Amino acid sequence: MSAAPAVAALDWGTTRLRAWLLDSSGKVLAERRGDDGLITAREKGFANVLEGHLGAMGAPDALPVIICGMAGSRQGWIEAPYVTVPAPIGAILRGAARIEGSRRDIRIVPGLAQRLADAPDVMRGEETQLAGAGLPAKGRHLVCMPGTHSKWVSVEDGAVAGFGTWPTGELFSVLATHSILKHSLGEHPAPVAADSPFFRQWCERALGEGGDVTSKLFAIRAAGLLQDLKPDEAAACLSGLLLGGEIASARRRYGASEAPVVLVASGALATLYGSALGLAGLAFRTVDADEAVRAGLVEAARENGMIGGAS
Amino acid sequence: MSAAPAVAALDWGTTRLRAWLLDSSGKVLAERRGDDGLITAREKGFANVLEGHLGAMGAPDALPVIICGMAGSRQGWIEAPYVTVPAPIGAILRGAARIEGSRRDIRIVPGLAQRLADAPDVMRGEETQLAGAGLPAKGRHLVCMPGTHSKWVSVEDGAVAGFGTWPTGELFSVLATHSILKHSLGEHPAPVAADSPFFRQWCERALGEGGDVTSKLFAIRAAGLLQDLKPDEAAACLSGLLLGGEIASARRRYGASEAPVVLVASGALATLYGSALGLAGLAFRTVDADEAVRAGLVEAARENGMIGGAS
Incomplete structure (x- = not known):
């Protein structure tokens, strides 16, 4: 395992941003947290905010960047259109939208849309946590991601079957x-x-x-x-x-x-x-949310050919 | 039926007040609405606010006054202690608290408390609407009083069995x-x-x-x-x-x-x-809320001997 970063990974939300330099196994080599979420970045420019954080972490010029969260919404950098569920998690990650005209390979993971007439729902960012939660490839699994808008996701054989927001x-x-x-x-x-x-x-x-x-x-x-x-x-x-x-x-x-x-x-x-x-009375196992989002971002980079194969 | 008022009736809430001069049948002879609810009256003095409205309606000096609502709370004019349910509606009304030291007979209808460990609840004002809703003396009746804090009351044979707030x-x-x-x-x-x-x-x-x-x-x-x-x-x-x-x-x-x-x-x-x-799919009949509170106040005045018997 090398100390050279394989990818820069960002969880870029509405009000906050977290950025990491990761090696190809997902190990954290550098970390930044900022208040320059979507709202601030719309003023300063997304590319400027990104390069500021990358520069502060000493990221090489050609390092690819994988992003999840509200930066991919209609009000974000570019819109990474929602993937409609049901959808396999791998296919969701491979739907990452690419920022054109940058010297870097920069991609944003799409959010999910549940287009049910009586239970419409959306998520952006949690799909990446989900991808990094280490779910078994087979079987039915119920995932709880608590927060401001808690998401519950039903996963069947590695595909998102449906989800809801509380x-x-x-x-x-x-x-x-x-x-x-x-x-x-x-x-x-x-x-x-x-x-x-x-x-x-x-x-x-x-x-x-x-x-x-x-x-x-x-x-x-x-x-x-x-x-x-x-x-x-x-x-x-x-x-x-x-x-x-x-x-x-x-x-x-x-x-x-x-x-x-x-x-x-x-x-x-x-x-x-x-x-x-x-x-x-529900049995559960806990997956650290920070680790899950980083693992999901690495997986997204891998699914999109931005970094090498299995570590 | 005479045009002389038998009682002044007030629904005195947190932010608003409504006052009527009523004859002994509950007929409206004069009406006032004001923004001088409990919050304002705590500054100006409850007696001053009351006399201002009564004077503007030409109420005689000796006219008795019956009040319901938050004016009877701990933050109000005097506290009319909660009546604990289950309680017969007539007994609730007869628990009106009297303002001492006034030349008028002024009384405030108590609120209700449901002292259940797992469903504590309170109301002030709605008990008077309930008393004026024309419920039959017998049988079980479910009453819905919608608003900022909707109250549902279960009444059995003329007594409040329980209630809840949505x-x-x-x-x-x-x-x-x-x-x-x-x-x-x-x-x-x-x-x-x-x-x-x-x-x-x-x-x-x-x-x-x-x-x-x-x-x-x-x-x-x-x-x-x-x-x-x-x-x-x-x-x-x-x-x-x-x-x-x-x-x-x-x-x-x-x-x-x-x-x-x-x-x-x-x-x-x-x-x-x-x-x-x-x-x-619920059958219902509608009782006008304004008419109900006035009828309840007249009933409260009657139960407390402030005006004569049945009109």
Whole structure:
């Protein structure tokens, strides 16, 4: 294994960017994080932002670049048109769109579109995490990728069969900041601990309701008035309610799978979702989200002939 | 029937106030609306705000005053302590708290508290609408009072058996303004029409999901990207989804009742909920919300001996 980079890999989102220099096995040789996501890059120019980060990491001039995320959306650098599911993961990666007129080989992994009349959905970036999650080539696997907009993906024999979005992170933030629950949670609730009895209790309640969350939101406010619930406890209730609701709803939609749920997450979020999946009685294994996106980007570079074969 | 007022009646909420002079049959002799709800009245003084409105309506000095709403909360004029359910509606009204030291007989109807560990809930104001909704003395009746925080109440033989809150109006407003759906709905979506095919379709979808709303929120955004959904159409989708989810959830909690659902609402909201209840296959009858609160206030005045017996 050489210390020379084989590819530059970027997870380029709406507000943030992460860039790595990787060898052909996916080993990290250099890393950069920036606030110059799509919004900033639209002003500064995508090529300028990219070259700034590559230069700071000492990337060679001819190093190929593989990108995933919102940089490939209609508002991004170029549009990498959605691949319609069902679709094999390898074929998705091979659909990467190439930036023309650059001295580098720069490609952006396409997002996924589920063009169902009654369940339209889209993703950009998570398809690359999925490709790097180390799923077996055979069998049915349910993948949970929590976040602002949590994605659950049903994978069958290496192909995306379908997926759904639960805006759990966004709901927590919007309700905590802008709804009547702000009086219950206060301005700066502490991060929710996965072993909080309030998190666990409200998660279990939500799991028993098949995804019905809205009927219990005001109960958090009422518990503040009637049961002297403290702000940090209220935040744990809301988190438990939303995670439990997400898991109950996804389980109802996709049914139980024989294989453990693949939880693609990092840090505190991985711990919280692990706790909630446990309360739901669902076996799971955790894949680090950062490692998954890097592995997926390397796989995309390989599928597009930008780097050599298997490491 | 005389033109002399028997009582002044106020529905005194957080941000708004409505006041009427009523004869003993509940007939409206004068009406005032103001923005001097609890928040303003805490600054100006509740007695000053009240006397200002009474003076403007030409109310006699000795006219008794009956009040419902947030003016009776801990942050209000005086706290009219919650009555714990189950409780007979007549007993709730007779629990009105009296303002001491006034030359008038002024009383505030108490709110209701549901002190269940797993479903705590409170209401203030809706208990008075309920009392004025003309419910039969016998039998089980399910009452829907839609709004910012919709209340569903199960009434058995003239007593409140239990109730729940669905923050449907608040969710619409918060999601339309602060979530990713603002890109789909635009800044000023048109009022949702009850016969909109988008309202009806998404309401039916939500009705089929037992109250699971969160799994379909992002689909509205995706429909904007994949199906060219227009802002007014997206608003109709969100409205249909939330109303359908509320009704499915309430139906799941309270079961079907033999008697028609009593819908206490006015104007466009009554029409929208009527449409959604119809899609749910639930028979209903509508009681005007304004008439209900006035009738409830007159009933409260009567139960507290502030005006004479039956008109």
